[in-house]
Amino acid sequence: MKVVKFGGSSLASGNQIEKVFQIVMSDPARKVVVVSAPGKRFAEDQKVTDLLIECAERCLSNLDSQEIVAAVIKRYATIAEELQLPSEIVSEIQADLEARLNGDRCKPERFIDSVKASGEDNHAKLVAAYFQEQGVEATYVNPGEGGLLVSAEPGNAQVLPESYERLYSLRDRSGLLIFPGFFGYSKEGEVFTFSRSGSDITGSILANGLKADLYENFTDVDAVYSVNPYIVKRPKEIKELTYREMRELSYAGFTVLHDEALVPAFRAGIPVQIKNTNNPLAPGTRIVNERDNTNGPVIGIASDQGFCSIYVSKYLMNREIGFGRKLLSILEEFGLSYEHTPSGIDDISIILRENQFEAELEEEITKRIIAELHADEVKFEHSLALIMVVGEGMRHNVGTMAKASKALAGASVNIEMINQGSSEVSMMFGVKEVDEKRAVQALYDEFIASVTV
Amino acid sequence: MKVVKFGGSSLASGNQIEKVFQIVMSDPARKVVVVSAPGKRFAEDQKVTDLLIECAERCLSNLDSQEIVAAVIKRYATIAEELQLPSEIVSEIQADLEARLNGDRCKPERFIDSVKASGEDNHAKLVAAYFQEQGVEATYVNPGEGGLLVSAEPGNAQVLPESYERLYSLRDRSGLLIFPGFFGYSKEGEVFTFSRSGSDITGSILANGLKADLYENFTDVDAVYSVNPYIVKRPKEIKELTYREMRELSYAGFTVLHDEALVPAFRAGIPVQIKNTNNPLAPGTRIVNERDNTNGPVIGIASDQGFCSIYVSKYLMNREIGFGRKLLSILEEFGLSYEHTPSGIDDISIILRENQFEAELEEEITKRIIAELHADEVKFEHSLALIMVVGEGMRHNVGTMAKASKALAGASVNIEMINQGSSEVSMMFGVKEVDEKRAVQALYDEFIASVTV
Missing domain, CATH: 3.40.1160.10 (Acetylglutamate kinase-like)
Known part of the structure; x- marks a missing residue:
């Protein structure tokens, strides 16, 4: 049924x-x-x-x-x-x-x-x-x-x-x-x-x-694309992907399906088929719990602009229990939602969506972080783009990061930030907005252009 | 004086x-x-x-x-x-x-x-x-x-x-x-x-x-080495490095100088010279505020074992303001100090030193995270090593990550985790403890063996 x-x-x-x-x-x-x-x-x-x-x-x-x-x-x-x-x-x-x-x-x-x-x-x-x-x-x-x-x-x-x-x-x-x-x-x-x-x-x-x-979702596209067609011309279609992959892709600009919409189907393990009302014979894209990983580690590349980072450094930060939590509390008091928090030994960067900010707020936050956490340095960086390279096959695939970063270096894109946790199905790169399209194209060429997805 | x-x-x-x-x-x-x-x-x-x-x-x-x-x-x-x-x-x-x-x-x-x-x-x-x-x-x-x-x-x-x-x-x-x-x-x-x-x-x-x-610190080594001599035989000596580089290296096993010891000198901008009482003519290593970056992006590689990660995933985690802060609060209540928190869209990994844990505590923490944050999955991963690749020259150096990850892939080392924030002077890789030595050797060969540091 x-x-x-x-x-x-x-x-x-x-x-x-x-x-x-x-x-x-x-x-x-x-x-x-x-x-x-x-x-x-x-x-x-x-x-x-x-x-x-x-x-x-x-x-x-x-x-x-x-x-x-x-x-x-x-x-x-x-x-x-x-x-x-x-x-x-x-x-x-x-x-x-x-x-x-x-x-x-x-x-x-x-x-x-x-x-x-x-x-x-x-x-x-x-x-x-x-x-x-x-x-x-x-x-x-x-x-x-x-x-x-x-x-x-x-x-x-x-x-x-x-x-x-x-x-x-x-x-x-x-x-x-x-x-x-x-x-x-x-x-x-x-x-x-x-x-x-x-x-x-x-x-x-x-x-x-x-x-x-099965949950069939008829819309007006033939399939979920492996990359934004506005960045890469005629990109490959994705035949099958997992809920997690879909979610990671939809975070950064893939809006075929409402994010929350996947939850009930996901919880019940019911596959979702994206199809085109205007071309019902096209196979479309199936979203599933698990898929065979046969076509290379990467299934899609998504990107989104409009991010900024707050860089906070303090000598011996690492020794202070509660530093990160206090920092996040300050942001929370301003109603700010953050995306990621990559950190060094004595520094931490908070990545947020830029549209939450005005110059005044920036100043106020900087003051509070310095006053309350005695930070050595607080610095805002603007106009960042986040690029998600997504695929279940990336997990424990030796060399995927090497390929990705080589592709970016080849396109003269500097990596501002990388965030990759254990058990993940994605790698996230922070780059300057001006480098976004070049970066996405380079990653597409490296991972997707040459394989079937 | x-x-x-x-x-x-x-x-x-x-x-x-x-x-x-x-x-x-x-x-x-x-x-x-x-x-x-x-x-x-x-x-x-x-x-x-x-x-x-x-x-x-x-x-x-x-x-x-x-x-x-x-x-x-x-x-x-x-x-x-x-x-x-x-x-x-x-x-x-x-x-x-x-x-x-x-x-x-x-x-x-x-x-x-x-x-x-x-x-x-x-x-x-x-x-x-x-x-x-x-x-x-x-x-x-x-x-x-x-x-x-x-x-x-x-x-x-x-x-x-x-x-x-x-x-x-x-x-x-x-x-x-x-x-x-x-x-x-x-x-x-x-x-x-x-x-x-x-x-x-x-x-x-x-x-x-x-x-x-100048603050001269006489000890029993000729200099700070670019890598642990127990891992790489006769590694190169570092002639000059910044406080930040020293601090990043000392975090993961370089113990020439007491961590806190650098603070007063650092605050006053006084250079620190490490020298050997038993070989006072050796030039030693100088720790400074700024240095010229002439010898490649990387100055040293440090590593340390005994880490574990707590992986927490929850569908739509990204939408919840305060999720990260609440998670860190739970750890803080147990008196746990954490090192890093790389994150995906709907998941976050907390890296901690393993010696803070016993099996019972693991279970208790898992229960609380599931009960209070309604996480979909909470998973501990053990026996991780962190490797720090350190150098002021890495900042905005296109291709450093590509070289590093290629070196690791070439040594068949899987990268469990990467953490690199903006404005940083280090890249951090999480690998399995069994891969640590091979990884450090590969990175040393790539970045340091061929240049003067």
Whole structure:
């Protein structure tokens, strides 16, 4: 049994939904279809979710929202027309949206969640109607009735553990189940959404709850690439990778799949297949627990800009129990999240995302570190890029670091920082931002260009 | 003006003290002579300090200490005889030691400090007597009277900042000043010793206080070696290195100079010259603030065994503000000191010295990390060696890492861990203990065998 999730662009028009229908019907194992809100049809198009957020915010500011409501309804109406669905479905959607907009506004965040969630909810109803029109037994499932309980955290709901058992009983229902993504219900019966792109999460939760054999995630790319196509032209596709590899890659710029979305599938050991709605015959990329390591140590290279480092040195730092902990506490008091802390004997560098900083904050932090920890030197370095070289096969592979650093040296890239712990499936290099592309290209040429991944 | 310190083996016999005399007299800039207690004359010999500690401990346990006292006095008597000194000096030493042994035992640690300190104190008197016998103007200086004030921490005294100004006035005294190492006086006038090998510290404090041009540290090796001679045969000597390089090397097994000893000289920017009493014409090794980087990026390679790592992984760890800090707090609660914390996206490894652990503690820590941080995996890895590749020239030297990792790969050494932060003068590799020697030899061949250091 498979849970299949389709992204917004896969459901953006009648034509796209016809493709979805063909895909779902071509494999009887596909039992649950998770539906996103209509996405973009072309680059300048607007996503329904974006329209809904704007709509809710205008309502809260007591501004007129008629025009945006009309734009939303128009999207559904266009799709219904393209699919030759009876107009009742559109009236039903309109009534639902208006009811939400006239709902309780005392708790603005909950109000926004309720409006936002209508994008997926109503689209699931429309998609179910289309499947029914084609003579297929298909039912819209409301997440509350279906058993998807979440925490009462607006815009960042977390699935409640008891959901999984409840969802399991969905297996007993006959026909296809059309399930809206992105939201669940609190124990009090209110709607709360996951973080943005949360339909991926819904699919993963359902796959876990229903003990699916596979979680298929249909999007608009053929596969996960081994490197960013904006840096390396026509890079190789990855056929299979592990959850950990995917996670390491997604940290630094690979955004095919929502990070958190992998968790429920990962915990249940259910493989995830990334596929392309517009090219369903392409094999796509499979994310698994373990994979055979047959094609060289490295599976992908990711990189991201916008990092800085705080370098702190103090003679005999190494002797002070608690130095690192105190340093991290200071950063925590400023609400700063850090990424890594490579260290020497008497120095430590803290790598953080640069967008957390302003010049003033820098000064304040420097002062506190000097005053409280009596550091000899505190120094900020800016405009760093982090490059992740990822692959399960790198573990205990003698010579991988030699190859990587040789490739970087050959491209005249200075390594500012290296971070490699035991049992890892990645090596991280810190380089200057200006060197990023050259570094990634060099690593790609060394590790991936010559092998099948 | 120079402060000159002689180690225990340089003052272990009459013959050695004659060498010391020649060395001191050969350079009129040598003003202050810091004296250690008599050390070993041959491998099986006993250091006077060890005898004194045993003696003090026996007294505290009300055991007979006559034999050990006799052995201590015999050492001084032998030296006095070899130097043809009048026997009064030995009587004086004996009276001093007996007075200390009959002193207040209410505070056992202070009693031990007082007895221990007699080794240096009495030897300074003896050495001063010898210089005087040779017709040289030389005066024994008592640290209390001279102005060396320390905190009241038995066995781990810290110099008080006001000492430096007081010590400066020693410049005005005429003739040579013979100053005992290893201890100072508290404000209440009690004797407290530095940590073991603390005569190095005394010399460094005096160099700082007297604003010396150079701090000469005479010991029994020609120079600091670029690598451990037990691993690489006849390794190259280091002519000049920076405080930071020395510190990085000393962390992992280079024990020529007491770690803390460098601090006062470092703070005052006074160079430290390591020289050999038994071969004073050898140029030795100079420790400086900055050096020209002319001989390749690496100046030395050090290594040490007995490390272990705690590997902690948790999916989405990266998102949790405070994870690292909480983890370090747990270790701190167990009184554990850690060395490094290389990290991946969702995992972190903590490197610690293995001798802090027992199997039970391991289990307890694992339980707490899982219970409090909800980690997915906690794993101990044992028998690791850390290798430090050190050199100011490594900073921003493209290709150093490539050479190092290629050398390790060529020696079939798997790199378990790498830690390299920004602005550092070292690279650290974690390898399995069984690979340590092979790794060090390979790095030496790559970086040092072919260049002058």
